[in-house]
Amino acid sequence: MSELQGLVLKNYNGYYYVQVGEVTYTCKVKGKMKQNRFSLATGDQVLLEPGEQKGACAYEGMIKKVLPRKNFLPRPIMANLDLFVVTFACATPDFSFLLADKLLALAELAQIPSILVLNKLDQAPAGLVDEVRAVYEPLGYKVFAISAQSGTGVAALREHLKGKICAFGGPSGVGKSSTINAIDSKVDLRTGEVSEKIGRGKHTTRFAQLLPFDEGYIADTPGFGNLLLEGMEQEQAVAAFREFAQYEGGCRFCPCSHTHEPVCGVKEAVAAGQIAASRYESYLAMLEEIRLLKEKEGRK
Ligand SMILES: Nc1nc2c(ncn2[C@@H]2O[C@H](COP(=O)(O)OP(=O)(O)OP(=O)(O)O)[C@@H](O)[C@H]2O)c(=O)[nH]1
Ligand SMILES: [Mg+2]
Ligand SMILES: [Zn+2]
Structure with missing residues (x-):
């Protein structure tokens, strides 16, 4: 056959x-x-x-x-992506540097290019967009500040996604489905009010799906739970922060975890403001989470 x-x-x-x-x-x-x-x-x-x-x-x-796959993203589970669109809201729910760094880390390890989308620009607290840009743009991550509701910034994002296989990923209620609806008028995905009580969307997306879009595809995915780092190793966390490598020449030990070691190029770069403090804090929080996950696994 x-x-x-x-x-x-x-x-x-x-x-x-x-x-x-x-x-x-x-x-x-x-x-x-x-x-x-x-x-x-x-x-x-x-x-x-x-x-x-x-x-x-x-x-x-x-x-x-x-x-055979070109690449594989474990969370949200997707294969063969050209671009991962890490999506957050400026407010409701609040932007989280830690969650953004976790998602960017997953894409980095899968060697998938990623961008940041800040939706709900209409609700943005003063200074937030500039603060996010200042951290991520120097690292080569493009930042798109948009409002799916009013349409601000949507055209530039649409232009960037053309011809690619892209997936949107981010917490529940940030407006992933709303943004895809705004990008493509042929699409009408269900979107949900964020429930004040649980802080999550009500008509929340339940499964990932690819939708044809302008010679490529866009995937809507469900908002994730908090098990993003399951299976990640400490050395992978180091590798996921793309700006660390250039300072590792200043570390006395190799490999260096950039935590307790006495002479460490990465810690020096953080102290000198060359590495954003929020990125280093995310790194430390991720190491701690990986340690706790391993401890739990060990007890099973
Ligand atoms: N103020 C404002 N609200 C928005 C904007 N975009 C989306 N929303 C609202 O945010 C809520 C959640 O939007 P969704 O598109 O369902 O969010 P989601 O990221 O797809 O959520 P999950 O499917 O649960 O992961 C809805 O009530 C939308 O109307 C925006 O630009 N501004
Ligand atoms: Mg959705
Ligand atoms: Zn170091």
Whole structure:
């Protein structure tokens, strides 16, 4: 039987939706593949066997194989991205340097280029956008301050996403789905009021899905829980902060954790204001979180 190659758009209700040309196949995974451990993510390229067509628009298939990936992001789980769009709100919920650094770290380790989007510019406290720009732009992360609601800044962001496979990631309620709706008028994703009680969106996104957009794709993903760093090693945390490497020549020890060591180029750069204090604080908080996660694993 002929095999087809397609792109996994979403995994929903036990089915994978795979796009082949103009057609979307609803697929299960072949038993043989299940016997071996497999991982399948939105964004994967797969080979499938088409089944018998049951109706005019009902295309079904069985996935036989996942093709090699260009890259893989564990959280939100996605494969083959050209760009990760780390999305936050200026307020409701407040911007968090630590969460931003965690998401940027995950993308950095997966070698996926990323940008920062600050949504809800209409609610921004004075100085916040400049403060965020001052930390991230010198590191090469582009910062887009936008309002999905009023449309401010959306055109420049749209221009930047054209022709790429992009995924939006960020906490619940920051406006990921709203931003995608604003970028593409053909899209109408459900969005939710942020509940004051739980601080989360109510019509919250439940699964990742890729939507065709201007020669590329945009993925909406659910807001994440707090297990972002599971499986991360201390050495990976060091590598995830791209600005550290240039100061490591000043460290007496190699490898250096840039914490308790007496002579440390990274700590000197923090003291001299060459590395942003917020970035170093995030790094320390991430090390502590990794330590606690490991301790928990050890106890299991
Ligand atoms: N003031 C203001 N509110 C906005 C803006 N963009 C989105 N919102 C509101 O923020 C709330 C959450 O928006 P969503 O788009 O559902 O957020 P999300 O990031 O997709 O949330 P999850 O799907 O839960 O991860 C909704 O009530 C939106 O109307 C904006 O630019 N300004
Ligand atoms: Mg959403
Ligand atoms: Zn050091």
